[in-house]
Amino acid sequence: MDLDQKSAEVVRACMTEQSMVELLAVAGRTNRTTFRDQVLRPLLDAGLVEMTLPEKPTSGKQRYRATARGVHGWMRGRGGENLR
Numbered sequence: 001m002d003l004d005q006k007s008a009e010v011v012r013a014c015m016t017e018q019s020m021v022e023l024l025a026v027a028g029r030t031n032r033t034t035f036r037d038q039v040l041r042p043l044l045d046a047g048l049v050e051m052t053l054p055e056k057p058t059s060g061k062q063r064y065r066a067t068a069r070g071v072h073g074w075m076r077g078r079g080g081e082n083l084r
Contacts, residue, residue, distance in 0.1 A: 014066040
């Protein structure tokens with residue numbers, strides 16, 4: 001998956017658990033729905049980020065963290081770009 005700069009920054013931020021509000025700030029976005037659909041959902045589907053409470057996706061306590069695959073992309077020194 002090729003990541004744009006903002007998506008790569010979100011994966012990097014998720015090295016520690018982050019709330020939706022925190023990720024919105026990282027991505028420079030204000031609309032939750034658009035952010036979820038355009039940035040977060042593709043990262044979740046690609047397996048780069050995961051929910052801390054997958055059984056409660058709409059919980060106010062939901063946080064997001066990078067998966068091993070997401071972390072590995074950063075450790076390769078590519079900043080999460082061009083992950084496959």
